[in-house]
Amino acid sequence: MSRTQDALYAELDLELSWSERDLPERERTKHVHRLHPYLGKFIPQLVETLLARYVPAGGRVLDPFAGSGTTLVQALESGHDAVGVDVAAFNALLMRVKVAEYNLFTLEHELRDAVARLAAADGTTRADVPPYVRRWYAPCAAAELLAFRALIPDYEHADVLRVVLARAARSARRTTHFDLDFPRAPQRGPYWCHKHKRECRPVDRAEHFLRRYALDTVARIKAFARVRARGRSAAVLHGDARALDLDGPFAGVVTSPPYPGLIDYHEQHRYAYELLGLDDLGPLELGRGSTKASVEEYAKGVAEVLERSAERVRRSGRVVIVVNDRRELYPDILERAGLRLEHRVRRHVNRRTGRRAGEYFEDVLVARKKSHS
Numbered sequence: 001m002s003r004t005q006d007a008l009y010a011e012l013d014l015e016l017s018w019s020e021r022d023l024p025e026r027e028r029t030k031h032v033h034r035l036h037p038y039l040g041k042f043i044p045q046l047v048e049t050l051l052a053r054y055v056p057a058g059g060r061v062l063d064p065f066a067g068s069g070t071t072l073v074q075a076l077e078s079g080h081d082a083v084g085v086d087v088a089a090f091n092a093l094l095m096r097v098k099v100a101e102y103n104l105f106t107l108e109h110e111l112r113d114a115v116a117r118l119a120a121a122d123g124t125t126r127a128d129v130p131p132y133v134r135r136w137y138a139p140c141a142a143a144e145l146l147a148f149r150a151l152i153p154d155y156e157h158a159d160v161l162r163v164v165l166a167r168a169a170r171s172a173r174r175t176t177h178f179d180l181d182f183p184r185a186p187q188r189g190p191y192w193c194h195k196h197k198r199e200c201r202p203v204d205r206a207e208h209f210l211r212r213y214a215l216d217t218v219a220r221i222k223a224f225a226r227v228r229a230r231g232r233s234a235a236v237l238h239g240d241a242r243a244l245d246l247d248g249p250f251a252g253v254v255t256s257p258p259y260p261g262l263i264d265y266h267e268q269h270r271y272a273y274e275l276l277g278l279d280d281l282g283p284l285e286l287g288r289g290s291t292k293a294s295v296e297e298y299a300k301g302v303a304e305v306l307e308r309s310a311e312r313v314r315r316s317g318r319v320v321i322v323v324n325d326r327r328e329l330y331p332d333i334l335e336r337a338g339l340r341l342e343h344r345v346r347r348h349v350n351r352r353t354g355r356r357a358g359e360y361f362e363d364v365l366v367a368r369k370k371s372h373s
């Protein structure tokens, strides 16, 4: 082990450095956290611990880069109200579906009804298939996705059905099993699959995914309903956190900002934007690109969001930021945001899949407004 690694290990907060055995996948993806895949989320148990450590019991929490809504969901489970902001419309939709309160009987009835109607629909290929759908889906899968989409407006819980459609659309793309995150070109024929170590074929149907995910969604929303605190709610704001009114006051902020050049948060759900006709605010997304100019714009933008967020936090409230700051941008970002670092905790992140293997560490920065220190 190198000396730098020794130093990294010496600083670890073991309570936040779970091993695969401590925290198996089913725990990390419990209830609504796995309503739809999302690359770049933090794990719910991390949020749970940070809320317990740094946010007063029952206080309202803000996440200005809320992503798939991990902070919001865990806040509700831990007895807090919460507000989440995200610039990506699909993320806002996903969060709303996760944190909404449902009449579970109606929800289940509607999802089962939609699936039954889909099974009865005739699966003939349509003439009006949009170019994206024609390119990325086999004719039968395209017909099933579009037939399901046509049913959505008939239901009260249309947004839940939209998330089911997006999840099925992700799985039904003509892609390899090992490249579901950012496939570059459609995979039309059989291929050698690194994940399954055998020859696989791209899928050509979507109905089975729609059925499976509809039932899974009901089960997950029911499971969350059993553990969320009563009388607590979360609001979701869609837009640029540099510009939106963040409301407040808040007892604390728990967030993980994007990082330059790592993940394009609109692009990872391209299929959802195409199928659901969502607003694409990509140019306002922070962290796109890694040129000197885009990194500078990133630092300025994140600092602005953190400063605006901190202004809404009560006296003595904490701003907690989870980041893997390999460029060491955060000392300057905190300074620009008028925040003072109270302490930094380092955690060891266990990467899960072989193809993304490699050790990796993350910092939890606990800061406060300078004027109140």
Ligand SMILES: C[S@@+](CC[C@H](N)C(=O)[O-])C[C@H]1O[C@@H](n2cnc3c(N)ncnc32)[C@H](O)[C@@H]1O
Residues within 6 Å of the ligand: 038, 040, 041, 042, 043, 064, 065, 066, 067, 068, 069, 070, 071, 085, 086, 087, 088, 091, 239, 240, 241, 242, 255, 256, 257, 258, 259, 265, 266, 284, 285, 286, 287
């Ligand atoms: C690292 S992810 C957050 C993931 C989140 N912690 C979770 O567990 O799902 C960062 C998020 O910031 C969002 N984002 C990027 N620029 C933004 C902006 N200007 N305003 C609001 N959100 C933005 C991205 O869309 C992305 O979802």
